[in-house]
Amino acid sequence: MRVFTYLFAIAGLLLLGSCDKEDNTSDVTTELPAIDSLTTSMTIMQFGSTKPAVLNCFATGGDLTYIWEVDLGDLFVINDSGSQAQYSASPCCIGEKTINCTVSNNKGEVSKSIVVTITE
């Protein structure tokens, strides 16, 4: 009988523990992401520029993840949220370069592109 009592008590504790389980879901209210604008500090830059182009992606939707891509050149995210990036180009990147930013959350994703022209 005592064994059953102990088992019942353990089961009860486990049940209570499970009730206290932390909810991992984010408190942030999300909606389908939308990009308001994608801007660059330079639309034309020389390949040897000592100053990179700074790109900003302004988006809404909550709990956003930013993914940047370009086929050639040096692209780096420069802020914590990932909404800001810098782009510079070595000599192999002369010409028009399309920089794409994809913003996503648990509701979906959206992309926008901007062209930076690299000159000699």
Place this chain on the structure above:
Amino acid sequence: MLRILSLFCILSFAQQVNAQCCSAGNPSSGGGSGNMAKNYLSVSSSYLHSYSDTYYMGDAIYDGATWFSHLENSRFDFGLLNLSYGINNKLSISTELGYFINKSMDYSFIDATRKASGLGDAAIDIRYQVANFKKQLASITASIKTSIPIGEFDQMDRNVILPIDIQPSSGSFKLRTALSFSKRFYGSKFSLNSFISSEFSQRINTDRTDYKYGNLYSFVLSASHRTSKKISTGLGLNFTRREKAINRGLVVESTGGTFINLQPRISYQLPEGFGISTSINTPIYRNVNGIQLTNKYVLVFGVSKGFALKKIKPILSDILLQSYNENTLFVDGICGMCKTRIEDLAYSVKGVKWAEWDLQSKQLTVKFEDDINTEKLAKSLSKGGHDNWMFTAKDKAYNNLHSCCKYRSGH
């Protein structure tokens, strides 16, 4: 085994040392010029370390690289697995699989390192010996190789999808055709190989990328010397010309160029069919289009092992083997292929139930039920080109042996 080592050396000689800018894919061109013996499988693995830190404009060092994102250095550590198999004595097939352990770029003006790793490209290379001049100890082999981009081409680093020049896979199918000529001198102590190839890349056309690597033309001239029974040394000279790449229909000016690399190497034969080799590939001349970061060196370390497949050796129980009569006889030979040949020749003699030749002691052990004609066995071996306890092989038979099987001193 030396044959495998020779093949491996040729593989090493065929390494491409390209400018780092805008190039991707396996750094080895693979292939090689030799074809394998029938039913012979060679498994080789190599590790490559490459380092690049100097910009060139044309054929001169470019000191003006002060732009924001110029690279301090670019480097990679790469592993290559290669399997080669001789379907018959003329036709062989080879497959390779590359893996970038680390592919990275360090930037000068920003505190950043861009890194990638993962599977590179796979390749299938089919080689056919189109001509064999036995008297002249020379041969011509043609090959066709297809590279398949099986690795990642959309790898990401800190929320940025990496550009194509650092992706582990080239993202492009490639086709390479090659012709090689090999000639041996002084028996087989010295050999000269030349290898000419052209490689064409498929245009990459995805949502993100519209890019075509420049065609690659290569000529390799290499010489090998068998310094001792176990050690082989060589020197390779690699001429490479890569055309400019095309990005979204426009020529990418700072891509491609002409490169000449020098590659000394040494290989060592270990017991049990293993071989090791090392080489260093350094450019002695570069003339790049535009301005490019160029390679400083590629270090190559390799290990290989050969297997004779479809051996006709029967599977017999120990009890049955013990019941047979046994004879141990001297047969000369030098490598794993000799072992296969000697044992095959022994099995061709009536009455031989089991045969094994030991490379170190040069002793052939044969097991038989009642009796065997040892003279017939000796004749068979000498006809196959192997000196033995009873007969010396005729020069004609000896000369027919593959270059790596020439066991007589002075050859």
